[in-house]
Amino acid sequence: MSCHDASPGAATTTLDAPLVVLVGNPNVGKSTLFNALTGARQRVVNAPGTTVELQSGTWRPGGAAARGEVRLVDLPGAYSLVARTPDEQVTADVVAGGAALGRPDLAVVLVEAGALARSLYLLGQVARLGLRVVVGLTMVDVARSRGVDVDVDALADRLGVPVVAVHPRSGRGTDALADVVLATLRDADADADADAGRVRLPGTVDPVPVDPVPVDPAPDEVEALFAWVDDLVRAVGGVAPAGVRTWSDRLDRVLLHPVAGIPVLLAVMWLLFQLATAAAAPLMDAVDGFVTGTLADGVTTGLDTVHAPAWLTGLLVDGVLAGVGTVAAFVPLMALMFVAVAVLEDCGYLARAAFVADRAMRAIGLDGRAMLPFVVGFGCNLPALAATRTLPHARQRLMVGLLVPWTSCPARLTVYVLLSSIFFPGHAGTAIFLMYVASVALVVLGGLLLRVTLFRDLRREPLVLALPAYQRPRLRALALSTWTRVLSFLTKAGQVVVVTLTLVWVALAVPVVGGHAVGDVPVADSLYGRAAEAVAPVLAPAGFGDWHASAALVTGFVAKEVAVGALAQAYAVDEPDDPAAAGDLGDRLRATFEESSGGHAAAAAAAFMVFVLAYTPCLATVAEQWRLFGARWTLGCVGAQLAVAWLLAVAVFRVGALL
Template sequence: MTAVEPAPAVKPSCHAGADGPAAEAGAPVVALVGAPNSGKSTLFNALTGGRRTVGNWPGTTVEVGRAGWKAAGNAVELLDLPGAYSLDAQSPDEQLTRDLLLEGPVEDRPEVTVVVADASHLTRSLYLVAQLREAAQRVVVVLTMLDVAKRRGITVDAEVLAKRLGVPVVALDPRRRGGSGEIGSVVAAELASCCLPRPRKIKISAEEADDELAVADERFAWIDAAVERAATIETDVRATVTDRVDRWVTAPIVGPLIFLAVMWLVFELTTTVAAPIQDGLGSLFSGPVTDGANRVFDHIGLADSWVQLFVVNGLIAGVGMLLTFVPLMIIMFVLLALLEDSGYMARAAVVTDRAMRAIGLPGKAFLPLVVGFGCNVPAISATRILPGARQRIMTVLLVPFTSCSARLTVYVMIAATFFPAHAGTVVFGMYVTSIVIVILVGLAMKSTLWRTFGDESLMLDLPAYQRPTLRLTASVTWMRVRGFLRTAGGIIVVTVTVVWLLQAIPISGGASFGHVDPDDSLFAGVARVITPVFAPLGFGDWHTVGALIVGFVAKEAVISSWAQTYAAGDPTAGQSPAQLHDHISAAFAISSGGAVTAAVLAFLVFLLAYTPCVATVAAQIREIGRKWTAFGVVMQLTVAWTLALAVFQIGRLL
């Protein structure tokens, strides 16, 4: 077996995180395991009511999920293990699965292992079953993707397969909750037999036990014998819809063009549909909500107090402005969930494989990178699917250059302010720029740090196209919107409070606490210290620089910082999106010396390339250590400043 470079951050623990209702103390442990994209995490969510991340492409599960589950009335702790094709680990996440199932003491292993098998790729899916049967594990096989198998002319008899494998087999459709109850009864029956001797092992010939190829051949012979009896395969099946569509969407030239067109349409729909809703919410916060809060403070005798200023100019202005972007996020997440659930996003890995290999990364590295366009933090964890330590380090360093959804809110505000007729195209351009930066920085690192990287081709099982389900789309969308709201309700509130305190402390002008002009505040003073660094980039205004500083905490805070800064300076103007746009436009007009478009584009590029947030930095420290993380932060700031300088200085000449 090929040696696997360990990832220190991955520890074989059954308690990596809770993704649903907590399990009862002392409850028996049941593990879900299966190949990537076999429906394992979807089944986990269906059984436990949890909110485990799911997606119709491989690599979405990179940590152990756990939750309580009632299996036919029996309290069980259910584990969702990282996807693995076999227990011959080739990456840290596969090693974690092996450690939990085979390497630990027998008494610490799961009482029952549920193998989720893709019926459309049955032979490959049952390899795990063969290995677990050799270890005398109690195994239950769950057949998924039966509808896909049927379209391909494959019919599986679950009863016959159970007899041939010597383990219970349940056929179900976790996407539509079909058969979920039966699996609970089967698992409960297996748990009831735990006091009995474990199942008889499958024996491998002793003289071949040290020959890996011979052992694999013997396993596949056992699997083929079972599948031959249990599965019926039609030989005259016409090409499926998936096959016909993939001829175009995975083609070397047409495929990338289709991908770009699809993503442009997503951003165009997002900005067009969300704009009027966002304006309405902005008017709600700047009008009735602000007026109501002022009346309450007048009534209780705290008019013009620092408490009123904090609530109105701090919380309502900052957090309220951020909440106006919730409709935009919902629309974006729904569209992306539809693309993911349909199976299209997996094709993106194929069309970008050539670019990945050009920078020394396997096509599989695209999987964590595409996760990064949602959020950089889970994307960094997703690098555990990569086999080599150097590949993981390089990908972790590249992930922050993928444009996360937090940046999207700022893109939309800037695009709506300066390019209202082409907002969707500008936002789309930022995501294309993100991809270009990832490739260029990757090439630079390959040419300097890791010149010995090999050229590895992508090996990926593409899922069949399927009709997205309302339940799964809604579930995925809600998980992501909830994460956005949790950020707004947590770290953004703290950030808004800190910014307001800094703006409330006077350093000149002789004003009292809370009644200081923003230009005379401590916040302005701190921002002005580093403003000269950004003057060559065209946005050397302290309001803008201060927002970028706050954005290091979370990119959404850029908007909240702008909103509360301008609200404090012009309380009579309110905090509607239109008024905020006017303030930002005026600031860029002055700082750029009239080259507004060049300065705005430079600002967007800097926002894209500099360190995403403190949560991303913490995730990088966990995965690759402090030294590489520090190197990454310096690299991000250097790339961001250099590119922004080039954009502004060249743009102002055109």
């Protein structure tokens, strides 16, 4: 796998460049250090054959003139190379040289000064595989606040490899780290058998031949490693004195309290929801207005000037540019949510929130860290999928990513308001509330079903977290991380959205009967309308087997908020400014549902609302699932959503018709 620069016009790292991997426990500062070393020269990739995300980029230690470029990969956090999760398995495979990346030339193992024992055990496992190592000692200041003052020189002398105190958040120590990495690589090139970067292991622990997957150490070797770690920690001053309490400890007495911590958690989740809805909406509208308004008008004027045919103008403006506008409108939302989640993670609160929410999430076999994506999902499913990266294991991220589309986002609310105001005018609020109750039920029941079928391997384990110290977020690191992830969305998921919306325009523009020009055809006489007619009989058992309804559902696959406009377009009436005052559209829709349901219009409307809740949320969400989890899981998820939506809609209609 080559590491390509994510920034336009930047250099490309080739496979000939040395491969350096960052290894360490979760929350030890790897990602922050990675951002500091690579800057904008990075991208998000998936480990081959997995849903595990890796950060891959270009590092120029000492400047390009000193050594050229280094391929730097930030591996998933791991406590051990005897893998218990897919994330740890990826780390173990890469360290052992059995992954597609190839065998690393060097591992920069980050060791937390305040948690030496946990970090040094992982270091011993990496060294056992014969990999050359440089040690980065992190969080030295936090350790000192707890009375732990690690002797860096003594640690380096006992290990036999360079040890550098680094501060990833401020960048202090990164130049010294670059110097020792270059020196170790240089010495290794000069003499392949040299001891440069070779950790001095205890005498009973011998390096093993490198296998594609590291072998489990024998019990006596494990015991020897633990004894070695314990001796090292005591020798270099890594033992914390008893009775030391910091302001972080005092704050945790409130934030982790089983009663006081809940209101704080709810307040933070409410702020995230507001960010995904009220704060993001004006920005999204502004971007969409510029692209589909100002920019579209300029393109139209330019095409008219050169007398371009009407179909070409429609293709470029209503097809391609509309797709670009849809993608661009999501950028402010994605950026806001990436920043918000990164702030919570960087400051240390996210781990505390997971602890407080853990009991509630246990109901569906997940731990408390799953709370964040589900809460964000009720604001928008797209950033909720991105928020799954805060979960520690790939299988958990996948399971949550499959459930998130059933959290009812505000785009669906427009459809709920329209139908409830038409068919349940005296109980519209109750009908809408029940849709949100049904959304929560779908998530819970879907999670329970997945736990006993596709995700039986997810073990129910107590939540064990190493709570990171509270820290002030660093703006530069946040900006780099946000830029990289937004760019990854634009270049991958964005392409799918633009292409699909262009194809939708083509289907709407191509007539299937004579007498119409391309791009100027009623929906009923277009390829799109005929496709809707073909789908309609499938929906007949649910009481809304009419092409107007099926056309709205097909359009809703692109974006739920345009489903109301699609209904108005299908009936050739004006779209209501307020869905609660449906006007002519309400009259047409009531008449259609009366006919298609055999006189049970209210039951058909309830079934339609349930179908809108349960089936695929929007094209952008599907594209993001594809980017994160791959084609197989995404297509399977879409198929399952459609099947569940149909079954629930039929059940609701049949029961409603009886009542």
